[in-house]
Amino acid sequence: MFVVSDYFSAIISWALFFFLRKTWIENQEFTLDVNFWLGIFLIPLFWMLLYFVQGTYIEMRRMFRLKLLNMTLSISVIGSLIIFFSIILDDQVRSYEGYYWNFLILLVVHFGATFTPRLIINTWLVHTIRKPGNGFKTVIIGGTEKAVDILEEIRKNVKNVNSFLGYVNMNGNDRQLDGVLPYLGHFNDLESISQSEDVDEYIIAIESAEHNKLMQILLKIDNGSVRIKTLPDTYVILSGTVKMTNIYGALLLDVISDSMPFWQKVLKRIMDLTMSLVAVVLLVPFYLFSAIAVKASSPGPIFFLQDRIGKDGRVFKIIKFRTMFIDSEKNGPQLSSENDPRITKIGSFMRKTRLDEFPQFFNVLFGHMSIVGPRPERKFYIDQISKIEPQYNQLTKVRPGITSWGQVKYGYAENVDQMLQRMKFDLLYLKNRSISLDVKIMLHTLLIVIKAEGK
Numbered sequence: 001m002f003v004v005s006d007y008f009s010a011i012i013s014w015a016l017f018f019f020l021r022k023t024w025i026e027n028q029e030f031t032l033d034v035n036f037w038l039g040i041f042l043i044p045l046f047w048m049l050l051y052f053v054q055g056t057y058i059e060m061r062r063m064f065r066l067k068l069l070n071m072t073l074s075i076s077v078i079g080s081l082i083i084f085f086s087i088i089l090d091d092q093v094r095s096y097e098g099y100y101w102n103f104l105i106l107l108v109v110h111f112g113a114t115f116t117p118r119l120i121i122n123t124w125l126v127h128t129i130r131k132p133g134n135g136f137k138t139v140i141i142g143g144t145e146k147a148v149d150i151l152e153e154i155r156k157n158v159k160n161v162n163s164f165l166g167y168v169n170m171n172g173n174d175r176q177l178d179g180v181l182p183y184l185g186h187f188n189d190l191e192s193i194s195q196s197e198d199v200d201e202y203i204i205a206i207e208s209a210e211h212n213k214l215m216q217i218l219l220k221i222d223n224g225s226v227r228i229k230t231l232p233d234t235y236v237i238l239s240g241t242v243k244m245t246n247i248y249g250a251l252l253l254d255v256i257s258d259s260m261p262f263w264q265k266v267l268k269r270i271m272d273l274t275m276s277l278v279a280v281v282l283l284v285p286f287y288l289f290s291a292i293a294v295k296a297s298s299p300g301p302i303f304f305l306q307d308r309i310g311k312d313g314r315v316f317k318i319i320k321f322r323t324m325f326i327d328s329e330k331n332g333p334q335l336s337s338e339n340d341p342r343i344t345k346i347g348s349f350m351r352k353t354r355l356d357e358f359p360q361f362f363n364v365l366f367g368h369m370s371i372v373g374p375r376p377e378r379k380f381y382i383d384q385i386s387k388i389e390p391q392y393n394q395l396t397k398v399r400p401g402i403t404s405w406g407q408v409k410y411g412y413a414e415n416v417d418q419m420l421q422r423m424k425f426d427l428l429y430l431k432n433r434s435i436s437l438d439v440k441i442m443l444h445t446l447l448i449v450i451k452a453e454g455k
Contacts, residue, residue, distance in 0.1 A: 001121055002056070002057060002060055002118065003048070003057060005117045005118065005121060006047065006048065006051060006114060006118070007044050009110075010043060010044035010047040010114070011043075012113050013109045013110040014039050014040060017109045017110070018030075018035075018036050018039060020109070021105065024105075046079070046082075047110075050075055050079050051075065052266075053262075053263050053266050054071065054074075054262070054263055055261065055263060056075070058262055060122075061125055061136075062136075062227075063122060065119065065122060068119065068122055069115065072111060072114055073111060076107055076110050077107060080103060080110060081103075083106060084099075084103045088106070126161075130159070130160070132163075133163055134163065135160070135161045135162050136161055136162055136200035137163055137199055138162040138164050138201040138202070139165050139166060139168060139193070139197070139199050139201075139202050139203070140167040140177070140202075140203050140205055141167070141170075141190070141206065141221075142167070142168075142169070142170060142174060142204065142206040142207070142210075143167055143169035143170070143176055143177045144174050144205075144207055145176060146205050146206070146207060146231070147167065147174075147177055147205035148177060148180070150231070150252075151181070165182070165184070165197055166181050166183060167182075167183065167184060168185055168186065168189070168190060168193065169183070169185075169187070170186075170187050170207075170213065171186075187216075187217060187220075190217065190220035191220050194220070194221055194223065194226075200226065200227060201226065201228070202227070202228050202229070203229045203252065204217060204230040204255075205231060214230075215391050216390060218255065218394075219391065219393055219394070222255075222394075224258070227254070228254070228255040229252040229253065229254055229255065230252065230253055231252065231253070258397065258398070259431060259432065259433070259434075260434060264434060264435050268370065268435060268438065271371070271438075272364050272370050275371060276362075276365050277365065279358075280362065280365070283361070286355060287358065290302075290350065290356075290358070291321070293350075294321050294322050294323075294344075294346065297344040297345060297346040298325050298326070298344050300322060300326035301322060301326075302321065303320065303322060303359060304319075304322040304324075304356075305317045305318070305319060305320075306318050306378070307379070308376035309376060309377060309378070309382055309400075310368050310396070310399065311396060311399045312396060312397070313396050315379075316363070316368040316369075318360065318368075318369075319362055319363055320357060320360065321350060321355065321358070321359060322347070322356075323346075323347025323348070323351055324340075324342045324343055324344065324347060325342055333380045333381070335381075335414055335415060336414065337414045353449050354448065354449050360402045363402075368399070368400075369399055369402060370399040370401045371402050371403065371442065372403055372429075372438040372441050372442060373398055373404060373429075374395040374398065374400055374401060374404050374406070374430065375400060375401065375404050375426070377419070381416065385419055385420060389420060389423065391427065394427065395423070395427065398433075403445040404425070404426055404441065405425040405428065406421075406422035406425035406429075407445075408441060408445060409422065409425050410422040410425075429441075
């Protein structure tokens with residue numbers, strides 16, 4: 001609905017702007033010339049691309065009016081500036097005031113034509129969602145007095161948009177919501193509940209003594225699309241480390257597993273594809289050198305293919321230049337060490353300079369990996385690490401990378417303990433990832449390659 005509205009709004013706004021520019025700014029007769037029809041065809045596509053990159057159409061049902069106003073105004077300014085400097089600046093005007101008027105008219109006309117129908121649709125959506133049974137399907141995790149209080153606060157709010165499916169308890173005594181909400185099961189059943197119920201939102205209302213189970217709960221319910229809210233403790237509120245918002249009358253905190261804005265995710269993928277394509281072309285001499293060196297170093301294939309766990313637990317074949325003798329793992333999976341006898345002489349050099357990782361740019365082009373991201377591991381080691389630190393599975397929420405913060409700090413891990421140390425940096429990256437952080441990690445990796453300081 002928003003997509004259709006925005007497309008036709010872009011057509012109307014361009015037609016109106018073209019008319020005002022010709023008749024008012026340039027004092028010419030308005031005619032439907034080639035430039036008009038080109039604009040009618042291309043300009044709306046340009047605006048739709050901007051909206052997509054901005055992430056406008058993500059969770060439109062949750063879009064409140066102030067956020068809708070902010071997003072519409074900001075993208076209208078950016079888009080109008082791009083159109084002005086790429087198209088309108090070449091126009092012949094009587095004075096420089098004409099340029100200012102051109103930009104102002106384009107901005108005002110486009111913003112007005114876009115925001116008005118958006119506001120109408122948004123108001124209708126909000127009204128529809130607030131009707132009984134149409135709200136976001138919500139499950140409360142916890143069944144103590146705290147959960148009862150939260151439910152009452154939410155329900156008595158006239159702006160409530162939650163439709164409660166039921167609740168999940170933490171132990172046998174947490175059943176104070178019986179008779180108020182359907183009982184869905186124990187928190188150990190959350191994975192099966194998530195699969196059987198079409199849940200939009202979870203509200204975690206557990207006691208402070210049960211906070212040690214928070215990570216277990218998040219691992220069971222965080223699939224990247226469901227909304228998760230929890231009660232902040234006093235320390236979090238006083239520390240000011242998060243922004244608090246009074247939501248539906250209850251003090252709740254959104255749990256954000258990935259802080260990277262959508263437009264940065266789009267830009268990151270564009271950078272991945274562009275840089276990998278350039279790298280594949282420019283690194284041809286290195287590929288040839290590495291291929292000859294590997295073949296001459298020991299019998300066996302040039303490339304080393306191995307199953308790794310990628311985004312959302314999907315298995316893919318990672319591509320590397322072979323740095324070990326063949327049959328190096330005939331006795332089962334083993335991690336490499338600094339003086340590993342299985343590594344060939346040329347393989348040791350390639351590992352220090354990261355030359356063995358260069359074929360992974362093809363993995364990036366295939367969509368298996370990103371240039372920067374948590375290092376992909378084998379299921380054998382993931383199972384071991386997960387028993388010690390279940391939160392390791394959070395790293396599979398994003399594409400794995402050729403390089404990572406943990407890789408820069410620790411290089412190749414020699415044992416599970418080092419994997420756990422590297423994991424801390426990769427988890428820190430996951431919670432703070434951004435384009436600027438990716439660039440820093442890539443620059444550090446480049447220095448490692450140049451100095452041959454990889455380990």
